[in-house]
Amino acid sequence: MKAMREVWGRTLTEVGQTDPRVVLLDGDLANSTKADIFAEGLPDRFLQLGIAEQNLVGTAAGLSTMGYVPWLSSFTVFFTHRALDPIRMLVAQTGANVKIAAAYSGLLTGLTGKTHQDVQDLAIMRAMPGMVVLAPGDAAECAAMVRWATDHDGPVYLRLARDPAPELGMVPADDYTDGAVHVVRPGRRVVLVSTGVQTVRVLEAADLLAASGVDAGVVHVPCLKPLDDRRLLDAVGAASLVVTVEEHTVLGGLGGLVAEVLGEHGTGARVHRVGLRDVWGESAPNDFLLDRYGLSGPRVAEAVRAALA
Structure with missing residues (x-):
């Protein structure tokens, strides 16, 4: 079993090594979301913006206008609630080429309790015009989705589980x-x-x-x-x-x-x-x-x- 957050971090680093457009913006949670894997592998394209999720989204939207493919990394609840307005105004409405890696989704967030659990995110993002909404079932599907999302032109929301999960095995996830x-x-x-x-x-x-x-x-x-x-x-x-x-x-x-x-x-x-x-x-x-x-x-x-x- 592999933790999806680690698969995301390693896959994005691999993608970034061959695609110079990829940058990663983090909200001071890199060791939890495993964005630190990217930071270690590609430090010149890792931006630590601190606990300021709204600014994270705004900066990413600006970078996308310059030809970059920015990925955002934080806990799910901070994107879908704290930073929802800039996601709506700056990313979804403009069709900005921004990718949202929403870690610690759902109930199983490591004993964080109801303040950090987000069980409304799919409904919120599904209702957002122009937003692609993905929820991988295992590590292989997650890796394939990271590659697909980076190549896709437009906003993408990727729901990431915190803990290791068994491989589905029967899903052709290597080619999403x-x-x-x-x-x-x-x-x-x-x-x-x-x-x-x-x-x-x-x-x-x-x-x-x-x-x-x-x-x-x-x-x-x-x-x-x-x-x-x-x-x-x-x-x-x-x-x-x-x-x-x-x-x-x-x-x-x-x-x-x-x-x-x-x-x-x-x-x-x-x-x-x-x-x-x-x-x-x-x-x-x-x-x-x-x-x-x-x-x-x-x-x-x-x-x-x-x-x-």
Whole structure:
């Protein structure tokens, strides 16, 4: 298992060694986000701007007008809340070629508690016109997304988990394509749709369901915007029940996205959303939080059985 933040730091350093346009701006959290890997490898293109996230965004927008490809590094919550206005005005509205590496996303942020946990970020960024929204499921997919985002012309939001996560293995992550949707496990009766590192726990739930006679498919959606509607519809197929599972609020994130697409295309499938139900997180070990908010493999399996019943 590899920590996604380390994969991001090493991959961006590799990309920067061959692409002189790449610069990295940090908000005084380099040792936590692993931006320090880039700082050590390419010190002349590492800018430490301190705890001033709004200025971080403004400086990056300016650098992008000069032909640079600036990456921003900080905790997720500081981008999506503290620096939201400059992201909206200076990056999204102008289409600036700025990449946001949002570390410490979701619940599992190392006992930081509800002040530093952000389970609204996907909803916020998905609603931002012109913003690409990515949530890699494992290290290989993260590395591919860093390369893709650097080459992509326009704003990109990359959601990064803090801790090591198992490799999905069945996702062709080494060659990321825009709008990707992956059928990780086929199934007909019910299809579980997830994103980011939560997909690993959903696979565990599918195994538990299979052991009790429930045929559950698993679909991984690493790109929440732009989404390829047809790929999602084909992946879901004729399932009568679609269960979305996300380490995020059920309001406006993956669950909302899937419900919008299936409803708009009139598939007739019932959508059941699993995630945080309009509550704040809290400070506790990862396994405790996953179980408390219904996101561990066994708890997801329970939710699916209840929805089927």
